[in-house]
Amino acid sequence: MDKNNSMQNLAKSFEDYLFHNLPKSKTFHPYFEDALAHMLKAGGKRFRPMLLLSVVKSNKSLLIPNTLCVALGLEFLHTYSLIHDDLPAMDNADLRRGFQTLHKKYDEVTAILVGDALNTEAFNLVANASLSNDIKIDLIKCLSSNGGIDGMIIGQAIDCFFENQKLELNQLEFLHIHKTAKLIAASLKMGAIICEYDLQTQEKLYNFGIDLGLLFQIQDDIIDEICSSEEAGKTTQNDGAKNSFVNLLGLEGAKKSADELSLKCIKTLNTFDFNLKESLEELLLEYINRHK
Amino acid sequence: MDKNNSMQNLAKSFEDYLFHNLPKSKTFHPYFEDALAHMLKAGGKRFRPMLLLSVVKSNKSLLIPNTLCVALGLEFLHTYSLIHDDLPAMDNADLRRGFQTLHKKYDEVTAILVGDALNTEAFNLVANASLSNDIKIDLIKCLSSNGGIDGMIIGQAIDCFFENQKLELNQLEFLHIHKTAKLIAASLKMGAIICEYDLQTQEKLYNFGIDLGLLFQIQDDIIDEICSSEEAGKTTQNDGAKNSFVNLLGLEGAKKSADELSLKCIKTLNTFDFNLKESLEELLLEYINRHK
Numbered sequence: 235m236d237k238n239n240s241m242q243n244l245a246k247s248f249e250d251y252l253f254h255n256l257p258k259s260k261t262f263h264p265y266f267e268d269a270l271a272h273m274l275k276a277g278g279k280r281f282r283p284m285l286l287l288s289v290v291k292s293n294k295s296l297l298i299p300n301t302l303c304v305a306l307g308l309e310f311l312h313t314y315s316l317i318h319d320d321l322p323a324m325d326n327a328d329l330r331r332g333f334q335t336l337h338k339k340y341d342e343v344t345a346i347l348v349g350d351a352l353n354t355e356a357f358n359l360v361a362n363a364s365l366s367n368d369i370k371i372d373l374i375k376c377l378s379s380n381g382g383i384d385g386m387i388i389g390q391a392i393d394c395f396f397e398n399q400k401l402e403l404n405q406l407e408f409l410h411i412h413k414t415a416k417l418i419a420a421s422l423k424m425g426a427i428i429c430e431y432d433l434q435t436q437e438k439l440y441n442f443g444i445d446l447g448l449l450f451q452i453q454d455d456i457i458d459e460i461c462s463s464e465e466a467g468k469t470t471q472n473d474g475a476k477n478s479f480v481n482l483l484g485l486e487g488a489k490k491s492a493d494e495l496s497l498k499c500i501k502t503l504n505t506f507d508f509n510l511k512e513s514l515e516e517l518l519l520e521y522i523n524r525h526k
Numbered sequence: 527m528d529k530n531n532s533m534q535n536l537a538k539s540f541e542d543y544l545f546h547n548l549p550k551s552k553t554f555h556p557y558f559e560d561a562l563a564h565m566l567k568a569g570g571k572r573f574r575p576m577l578l579l580s581v582v583k584s585n586k587s588l589l590i591p592n593t594l595c596v597a598l599g600l601e602f603l604h605t606y607s608l609i610h611d612d613l614p615a616m617d618n619a620d621l622r623r624g625f626q627t628l629h630k631k632y633d634e635v636t637a638i639l640v641g642d643a644l645n646t647e648a649f650n651l652v653a654n655a656s657l658s659n660d661i662k663i664d665l666i667k668c669l670s671s672n673g674g675i676d677g678m679i680i681g682q683a684i685d686c687f688f689e690n691q692k693l694e695l696n697q698l699e700f701l702h703i704h705k706t707a708k709l710i711a712a713s714l715k716m717g718a719i720i721c722e723y724d725l726q727t728q729e730k731l732y733n734f735g736i737d738l739g740l741l742f743q744i745q746d747d748i749i750d751e752i753c754s755s756e757e758a759g760k761t762t763q764n765d766g767a768k769n770s771f772v773n774l775l776g777l778e779g780a781k782k783s784a785d786e787l788s789l790k791c792i793k794t795l796n797t798f799d800f801n802l803k804e805s806l807e808e809l810l811l812e813y814i815n816r817h818k
Contacts, residue, residue, distance in 0.1 A: 257675050263684050266687075270675065321638065323634035341615075343616055344683070346638070350610060357649040358671055371653050374666060375650065378649045382650060383549050383562065388558060391558045391639050395558075395635075408553070408554075
C-alpha cells in the first residue's frame with residue numbers, strides 16, 4: 235500500500251465511523267437529533283482525529299478500530315468549540331464550512347445545547363472505548379486539561395476579551411497556544427497514550443504539537459495578509475484583524491518566524507522512530523510548508 | 527455524634543473543600559478566574575454532592591476525603607447547567623441564588639465559556655480522584671450519560687422548545703426525568719459505584735433518584751401554585767407556567783401524585799440496608815414531605 239493510500243484509508247475509516255456513530259436522540263423534540271449531527275456532518279479536515287490515528291497507526295495498526303471512538307471524541311470536543319465560537323455573543327458567524335451555523339439553521343438555544351452535549355459526549359465516547367481503564371483515564375485527563383480551563387477555554391476567553399486591544403507578542407502566543415495548539419498537542423499525546431509510549435515520548439509529541447499549532451496560526455495570519463493584499467477591496471478574514479502575528483512582527487517578520495518554526499518541526503519529526511516519523515510526515519509535511 | 531451533626535459535618539466538609547478547590551486560571555485575563563468561581567461561591571443546597579456523599583458515608587466513611595472531588599465534579603456540572611440556563615437565549619435571568627447571573631455581572635461570552643469550562647472540568651476532577659481507574663471510568667460513564675445528550679441536555683432542549691406548547695403528561699414526565707431527575711439519580715448511583723455496591727443496588731439507588739427528582743418537580747409545581755394563589759397579583763415563578771403538573775392534573779391531582787410518589791420513595795428507602803437507609807433519611811426525609 236503506498237503512502238497516500240494508507241493515509242486516505244485512515245481518513246476514510248474515520249469518516250465512515252463518524253457517519254455511523256452520529257449522536258442519537260430519539261425523542262419528541264422535532265429536530266434536536268438533526269441539530270446534533272449538523273456540524274459533524276459538515277466536513278472539515280478532521281485534523282485532530284487524524285493526528286491521533288496517525289500516531290496509533292505508526293505503532294499498533296490493530297488498535298485503530300478500538301481507537302476510532304477516541305478520535306471521534308476529539309472531533310466532538312473540537313466541533314462543540316466551533317459551534318459556541320460561532321454564537322452571536324462571540325463571532326456571530328452565519329456560515330461554517332459552507333453550511334449555515336447551528337444558531338442560524340435552528341436557533342441559539344439549540345446551538346448552546348448541542349455544543350454542551352458534544353462537550354459532555356466526548357468524555358462518554360472515551361470512557362466507552364475498548365481500551366484498558368488505565369489508558370482511558372490518562373486520555374480523559376489529557377483531553378479535559380487541554381480542552382478546558384487551562385487550555386482551549388482560556389484561549390478563547392482571552393481572544394474574545396482582547397478583540398479590540400493590542401496584545402504583546404508573548405500574550406498573542408499564549409492565546410494561540412491555549413486556544414488551538416493545546417488540543418492539537420493533546421491529540422498527538424493521546425495517540426501516544428494509546429500506544430503506551432513512555433512519558434518522554436508523550437511529552438515530545440505534545441511539545442511538537444504545541445509548535446505545530448503555533449506554526450499553523452502564524453501561517454494563517456500570513457495567508458490572510460497576502461490574500462487581503464491581493465484582493466484589496468474584498469472582505470478579508472476576521473483572523474487578519476488587530477491581534478495577528480503579521481501586525482506584530484510585520485509580514486517578513488512573521489514569515490521568518492514561520493520558517494524557523496517549520497524548520498524546528500521538521501527537525502523534531504526527524505528525531506522520532508522511523509514508523510512514527512513516516513506516519514506523521516505523510517499527514518503533516520504539506521501543512522508545515524504551506525506558507526512558503 | 528448525633529444525626530444532624532453528622533450531616534452538617536458532611537456538608538461543611540464539602541463546602542470547605544469547594545472553597546479550597548475553586549477553579550484556578552492565573553492569566554492576564556482580568557476577571558476570568560473570578561467568573562469561574564462566582565456561581566460556585568453563590569451557595570445553593572449542594573444537593574447532588576450531598577446525595578453522593580451520603581451514600582458513600584453509609585458504607586465507607588474513610589473514603590469521604592477521596593470522594594470530595596467527585597462530589598465537586600457533580601456540583602461543577604450542575605452549576606454549568608444553571609449558568610447556561612440563565613443565558614439571554616434561554617431563561618434570560620438577572621439573578622440566581624440572590625447573586626447577579628454571570629452574563630449580567632460580566633458578559634455573555636464569559637457566561638458561555640465559564641459554563642463550558644465547568645462542564646469539561648467536571649470530568650477532569652473525576653479523572654483525578656484518588657480512586658481506582660475502574661471506579662473512575664464507571665463514574666465518568668454515569669456522569670456523561672446522565673448529564674449529556676440522553677440526560678440533562680435533551681430535557682433542557684425539550685423544556686425550551688415546548689415553552690409555549692402544551693405537553694402530554696408522559697411528555698412532561700420525560701422532560702423532568704431528563705432535565706433534573708437523571709442527574710439526581712446519577713449522584714446516588716455514583717455514590718454506589720464508589721462503594722462498589724453490586725449492580726442491583728446501583729440500579730435501585732438510580733431508580734430511587736428518578737422517583738425523587740420527579741417528586742421534587744411535582745412539589746415545586748404545587749408550591750408555586752399555592753404561592754401564586756396566596757400572593758395573587760405578585761409576579762409568580764416561571765415554573766408555574768403552562769407546562770406544570772398542576773396545570774395538567776389540577777392542584778388536587780398533583781398533590782395526589784406527589785403523595786403517591788413520596789410514599790413510594792419512603793417504601794424504597796425502607797428496603798435499603800440499615801446504614802444506607804439511615805444516611806439517606808437524614809438528608810431526604812424533610813424534602814420528601816415538603817409538599818404536605
